[in-house]
Amino acid sequence: MLRYLDNSDQGDGNDFDLEKTYKEKIANLETRIAYLERIAKVSQILNSTLELAPLLKIISQAGIELTQTEGCSILLYDETSGQLKFMPSTFSTDENVGIPIENSIAGLVFQKVKPILIRDVKEDPRWNNRVDQVSDFETHSILGVPLKIKYEVIGVMELVNKTDENGFSDDDFQRATTLAAQAAVAIENARLWKDVQQAYDELAELDRLKSDFVSIASHELRTPLAVILGYASFLRDEVSEEGTEQLEMVLSSAIKLRNLIDDMVNLRHVKNDDIQLEFSIFSMRDLIKEVLLEFQTLIEAKSLRVKVQLYEGYDDLVNIEADRQKIYLIVANLISNAIKFTDENGFVLISLGRHGEEIHLQVADTGIGIPKERTRKIFEAFYQVERVLTRRFGGMGLGLPIVKGMVEVHKGKITVDSIEGRGSQFTVMLPLSPGLIY
Ligand code: ADP
Numbered sequence: 146m147l148r149y150l151d152n153s154d155q156g157d158g159n160d161f162d163l164e165k166t167y168k169e170k171i172a173n174l175e176t177r178i179a180y181l182e183r184i185a186k187v188s189q190i191l192n193s194t195l196e197l198a199p200l201l202k203i204i205s206q207a208g209i210e211l212t213q214t215e216g217c218s219i220l221l222y223d224e225t226s227g228q229l230k231f232m233p234s235t236f237s238t239d240e241n242v243g244i245p246i247e248n249s250i251a252g253l254v255f256q257k258v259k260p261i262l263i264r265d266v267k268e269d270p271r272w273n274n275r276v277d278q279v280s281d282f283e284t285h286s287i288l289g290v291p292l293k294i295k296y297e298v299i300g301v302m303e304l305v306n307k308t309d310e311n312g313f314s315d316d317d318f319q320r321a322t323t324l325a326a327q328a329a330v331a332i333e334n335a336r337l338w339k340d341v342q343q344a345y346d347e348l349a350e351l352d353r354l355k356s357d358f359v360s361i362a363s364h365e366l367r368t369p370l371a372v373i374l375g376y377a378s379f380l381r382d383e384v385s386e387e388g389t390e391q392l393e394m395v396l397s398s399a400i401k402l403r404n405l406i407d408d409m410v411n412l413r414h415v416k417n418d419d420i421q422l423e424f425s426i427f428s429m430r431d432l433i434k435e436v437l438l439e440f441q442t443l444i445e446a447k448s449l450r451v452k453v454q455l456y457e458g459y460d461d462l463v464n465i466e467a468d469r470q471k472i473y474l475i476v477a478n479l480i481s482n483a484i485k486f487t488d489e490n491g492f493v494l495i496s497l498g499r500h501g502e503e504i505h506l507q508v509a510d511t512g513i514g515i516p517k518e519r520t521r522k523i524f525e526a527f528y529q530v531e532r533v534l535t536r537r538f539g540g541m542g543l544g545l546p547i548v549k550g551m552v553e554v555h556k557g558k559i560t561v562d563s564i565e566g567r568g569s570q571f572t573v574m575l576p577l578s579p580g581l582i583y
Contacts, residue, residue, distance in 0.1 A: 180316075183211065184323060191331040195338040201232045204302070204328040211324060212317045214304045216282060219292070220244060220251050221300035221332070229255060229301060231276065242279055249273055251301045254289035258298055260322060262313055263287045288313045290321045292329040299329055356416065363409040370406065374399045408543040411474070412526055415550030422468040422554060422579075429465055429472070429497055429504060430455070436477045437495075440484055447489045456498030456505075463499055466578045471551045478544040479508040479571050485538055486569070487512030502577050503557075509570035515563040523561070524549045548573075555579040 187207040194200050201219050208217030220229035228243035229251050246252035250271050254261045266272040266284050277284055285306050292300040302325045307313050377399060381392040414420045433453055437444070444451055465472070483493045487510045496507040515523060515530055522528050527542040552559045556579045563569035 180211070180320065183207075184320075184327075187211075187324065188327050191327055194331075195335050197332070197335040197339060198233065200331055200335050204324070204331070207328075208302060208304050208321065208324055211320045212288065212304045212313070213308050214288075215306035215308060216284075216304075218276075218303045218305065219300060219328075219332075220303065221292075222255065222298070242276060244273060244276075250287060250289055251303060254291050254301045254303075255298055258291045258293060260288065260290045260318055262318075263289075264312060286312060288317060288321055290318075290325040292325050292332065294329045294333050299333060302328060356413065359409050360413050363406045363413070366402070366406050370399060370403055374403065405541065405543075408541065408547060411547045412543050412550070415547055416526075420471070420550065420554045422471070424466055425469050426464050426466045427469050427472075429463070429476075429506065432469065432473060433476060433480075433495055433497070436473065436480055439477065440480060443484050444493075447484065447487070447491070449484060449487060449489070449491050449493055451493045452495070454494060454496045456496060459497050459499045459504075463504065463577075465504055465575065467555050467575065471555070472575075475548050475551050475573060476506070476508075478548045479506075479573070482544060482571075483508050483510035483512065483569075485540070486510065499577075500574075504575050504577060506573045506575070507570055509568065511568040514565040514567050514569055515561070516565045517563075520561050520563055524559075 187203075190203055190207075191200065194203070204219060205217040208214070219232045221232055222228075223230045223243065226243055228245055229249075231242045231244070244251050246255060248271055250261065250263055250266070250269065250273075253271065263269050263272070264286050266274075266287055272284075274284075276282075282305075288304040288307070290302050290304075291298050292302055302321065304313075304317070304321055307317070374396065377392055377395045381389055381396065384392065430453070437451060437453075480493070480495065487493060491511045493511075494507070494509045496505075496509070498505045498507075519530050523530065524545050525542075526546045529538075529540065529542040531538065549559055552573055552575065555575055557573060557575035559574075560572045561569060562572075
């Protein structure tokens with residue numbers, strides 16, 4: 146009985162201790178779960194923004210909350226000054242306050258790449274109280290953790306003034322380190338994103354300047370050129386035999402210039418998406434004949450063989466309903482390129498086929514071809530495969546972007562197949578009645 150009582154007494158004591166331990170353990174686990182939930186949430190929030198300023202604010206707030214401190218500042222390494230710069234955070238500091246790496250608490254964390262705890266900053270000679278002066282804040286204790294991505298340290302996070310009188314705990318170290326690891330990645334992503342945006346803005350500005358220049362130049366050049374063309378043709382008809390040859394040269398150069406200006410204007414329309422279409426029904430085959438007539442002299446000068454071939458399914462009765470002038474531009478540009486980039490005695494094959502409700506036009510040549518990795522680029526404005534200094538062929542790199550634009554407003558597609566040194570084949574697929582497609 147006694148033994149029993151003894152045992153039961155002892156047992157009661159054990160049960161009580163055990164219950165206490167369990168309760169403590171459960172409470173502990175609950176705190177950890179709450180912390181893990183919070184850190185998961187913070188991580189989610191950190192990943193949701195790429196704007197640096199709000200991101201820094203979120204990190205600071207999370208730092209304060211997770212470690213129960215009065216403030217959290219973020220210092221990022223600034224390459225230009227070689228200092229750690231305070232980022233605007235929960236308590237207002239001047240954004241430009243810089244802390245030297247040497248002889249400072251933040252600098253030590255940065256150099257050692259380890260968390261450092263300073264229980265009383267006033268006792269520490271490395272403490273720089275300028276920050277307190279400018280921010281109207283009184284610092285007592287600091288837990289500094291490095292902001293590290295893989296092997297690179299990008300800055301330091303400082304958790305300031307632990308509110309609990311027992312000071313910073315091991316848990317605080319762990320929480321601060323976990324947060325710092327996530328924060329560093331988020332900060333780096335935001336900075337990279339800012340760089341990308343900046344580069345993009347600069348490019349967009351350059352593109353705008355280029356477009357403005359093209360549009361002003363083409364506009365300003367048109368009027369005087371029209372005068373030159375007008376007077377030159379008038380004089381050619383008036384002057385005697387000797388002057389005709391020179392005037393023909395003036396005229397043909399002026400026409401070349403006008404074509405160039407027309408290209409610039411066309412490209413502007415393509416870019417601005419403001420091409421107006423005037424539909425008519427016409428024969429593609431006749432149009433090709435017309436284009437070939439225009440290039441007859443060039444074809445003969447290079448002794449090229451040119452053949453027009455009709456595929457099965459295509460006959461003279463097939464007409465297309467489209468903007469004839471713009472389709473002419475497409476065909477003329479493709480044939481002109483085929484002629485330009487094919488050596489003497491080469492071969493140019495123009496084929497027409499009908500596939501259901503589409504016309505397929507192919508312009509193939511046995512010319513110099515295009516390197517595979519460049520085929521996508523040739524449709525960009527001002528792009529030429531040959532670099533400016535070494536190129537043998539004239540042109541401005543405007544033809545294909547215009548062709549692509551004109552094909553697309555007709556709801557068609559253009560593709561290219563090419564083998565460098567062997568030749569190229571451009572295929573244009575156009576609906577027979579683009580006006581009926583929505
Ligand atoms: P341009 O002919 O005025 O240079 P394009 O926009 O028509 O401009 O063509 C862009 C570039 O694509 C050309 O400079 C050339 O490098 C390449 N290219 C176009 N067509 C051909 C072709 N048939 N054969 C080889 N290269 C071509």
